[in-house]
Amino acid sequence: MTKLLPTSTAGSLPKPCWLAEPEKLWSPWKLQGAALVEGKQDALRVTLSEQQRAGIDIVSDGEQTRQHFVTTFIEHLTGVDFEKRETVKIRDRYDASVPTVVGAVSRDKPVFVEDAKFLRAQTDSPIKWALPGPMTMIDTLYDAHYRSREKLAWEFATILNQEARELEAAGVDIIQFDEPAFNVFFDEVNDWGIATLERAIEGLKCETAVHICYGYGIKANTDWKKTLGSEWRQYERTFPKLQASNIDLVSLECQNSHVPMDLIELLRGKKVMVGAIDVASNTVETPEKVAETLRKALQFVDADKLYPCTNCGMAPLSRDVARGKLRALGAGAEIVRQELSVSLAAE
Numbered sequence: 001m002t003k004l005l006p007t008s009t010a011g012s013l014p015k016p017c018w019l020a021e022p023e024k025l026w027s028p029w030k031l032q033g034a035a036l037v038e039g040k041q042d043a044l045r046v047t048l049s050e051q052q053r054a055g056i057d058i059v060s061d062g063e064q065t066r067q068h069f070v071t072t073f074i075e076h077l078t079g080v081d082f083e084k085r086e087t088v089k090i091r092d093r094y095d096a097s098v099p100t101v102v103g104a105v106s107r108d109k110p111v112f113v114e115d116a117k118f119l120r121a122q123t124d125s126p127i128k129w130a131l132p133g134p135m136t137m138i139d140t141l142y143d144a145h146y147r148s149r150e151k152l153a154w155e156f157a158t159i160l161n162q163e164a165r166e167l168e169a170a171g172v173d174i175i176q177f178d179e180p181a182f183n184v185f186f187d188e189v190n191d192w193g194i195a196t197l198e199r200a201i202e203g204l205k206c207e208t209a210v211h212i213c214y215g216y217g218i219k220a221n222t223d224w225k226k227t228l229g230s231e232w233r234q235y236e237r238t239f240p241k242l243q244a245s246n247i248d249l250v251s252l253e254c255q256n257s258h259v260p261m262d263l264i265e266l267l268r269g270k271k272v273m274v275g276a277i278d279v280a281s282n283t284v285e286t287p288e289k290v291a292e293t294l295r296k297a298l299q300f301v302d303a304d305k306l307y308p309c310t311n312c313g314m315a316p317l318s319r320d321v322a323r324g325k326l327r328a329l330g331a332g333a334e335i336v337r338q339e340l341s342v343s344l345a346a347e
């Protein structure tokens, strides 16, 4: 990116009400068959145009073609039985009924590659595509086959690498891996989490990102956040290792969170996608509030490496609120861009 402070979102955006029930995770599709395929493509066109009108520079599909950021990818793999369900604790936080790994996992055909080609054909802007990270994938399943979190994570890393290479060939500029589990399982991050992530990006020439957040604004997450105290220092455990890794960008949560901003310093040298939009609140930030967060972040990240972003996905929000937040992000980044160009010109 040659533009200063290029804006983007963490990933998901609300779907139109004719495609799926709004303000809901895992919302069932309202269309079927060919109508569903066409509906997803139309929704993708709408979300793309809304991002562009709001001043979002690095655009995405808004995850319009998937029900959920982890399960939709897994649904396309063999070795996982979605009928056979077990209750497990996800991210050490809440019980969920999840599918079972019943045999060797593999990807027989591409999952998102056609969708990425479709998005690529709609725009010349840089595009970012999100995939779940290996650790977050294993944390959303019951494993009756490998019986080893690490072993299954390595298998998924290989599969993700196959998908990522094809997304790159389809013209994706940044491939992002969502790893909210990195904020919970610190020993595993250290032992094999970063290593499996690096396996997933092996051989890629496009840019790569990892997104680590405190989750969507759903009750299980907001309840968990209440237990974290006044300072959220989780990033302190993972950032030094990510700084030393081959990942190009790190996407993190800042706005309205209790993450001490100076933890960003631990990533110095990496590009940082700073969350300047709170996704757990319906209050639309003002551009000035976004600008304020970005100015603070600039103390810890070089201007040419600051990528204004949202804290997390906005799928559970209303479309109106999400549109307002996108516009605030675009306008807030523009305020700081102007300030930086004035100060550069004065030097």
Ligand SMILES: [Zn+2]
Binding pocket: 010, 180, 211, 212, 213, 214, 215, 216, 311, 312, 313
């Ligand atoms: Zn997130």
